[in-house]
Amino acid sequence: MPRWYSICWSKRIRPVFASKGSWLKGRLQCWPVVVAALAFASGCSNDKSDTASTETRPVLTAATLGEQRMLTRDEYLSASPYSDADAARGERLAAQCRACHTLNAGGATMIGPNLYGFFGQRAGASDDRFAYSQALAEADFIWTPRALDAWLAEPARFLPGNRMSYAGLRDEDDRNDLIAWLLAEVSNDPGE
Numbered sequence: 438m439p440r441w442y443s444i445c446w447s448k449r450i451r452p453v454f455a456s457k458g459s460w461l462k463g464r465l466q467c468w469p470v471v472v473a474a475l476a477f478a479s480g481c482s483n484d485k486s487d488t489a490s491t492e493t494r495p496v497l498t499a500a501t502l503g504e505q506r507m508l509t510r511d512e513y514l515s516a517s518p519y520s521d522a523d524a525a526r527g528e529r530l531a532a533q534c535r536a537c538h539t540l541n542a543g544g545a546t547m548i549g550p551n552l553y554g555f556f557g558q559r560a561g562a563s564d565d566r567f568a569y570s571q572a573l574a575e576a577d578f579i580w581t582p583r584a585l586d587a588w589l590a591e592p593a594r595f596l597p598g599n600r601m602s603y604a605g606l607r608d609e610d611d612r613n614d615l616i617a618w619l620l621a622e623v624s625n626d627p628g629e
């Protein structure tokens with residue numbers, strides 16, 4: 438046991454009739470404990486300010502997408518973040534989408550529209566058999582991977598009033614893996 442620790446401990450339990458001088462000396466020997474506690478406390482408060490700054494990052498919505506440009510499927514798949522994504526994992530995540538969407542060419546309309554070939558299409562226009570909500574039918578953007586990423590992160594916030602009752606994929610790696618797989622398998626861009 439380190440000397441400073443044993444001194445702190447013995448002074449704490451020392452009987453009250455200890456002389457004033459030695460009481461103070463005993464307390465002063467405790468300074469390493471105080472320094473460690475302060476260092477720990479300041480470390481904690483730094484962590485908190487980091488978290489706060491990421492929380493205040495602006496959220497991308499349909500209204501703030503700005504000018505859009507759709508690249509080819511291969512251009513997306515050969516650049517970060519999709520070139521590093523795990524498409525096999527993305528396919529497993531797509532099971533969540535299949536609860537409401539078919540993904541194959543000519544697939545049925547279910548709770549949600551068929552999604553084959555939706556990349557590069559205007560919102561609310563991929564499946565003309567589907568009765569889109571007014572919010573999606575009137576939305577003025579195209580489905581780029583960037584728009585899809587923001588939609589999947591938080592559907593209700595990206596386009597208020599839409600009817601996709603899906604909580605979203607909060608994890609960025611999950612979205613990257615899923616979008617990489619969708620680009621490869623659900624895009625009607627034949628690539629090279």
Ligand code: HEC
Pocket residue numbers: 530531533534535536537538548549550552555559560561562563564568569570571572573580585589598599600601602603606
């Ligand atoms: C609970 C059912 C449900 C789930 C799960 C779901 N969706 Fe949807 N999705 C919908 C509905 C309903 C709409 C149409 C919303 C509207 O009209 O406002 C929609 C619309 C969409 C659109 C817009 C299509 C267009 O033509 O504009 C995309 C893209 C989309 N979903 C992708 C996904 C992906 C990717 C997943 C999986 C991560 C997913 N959805 C999971 C029900 C669902």
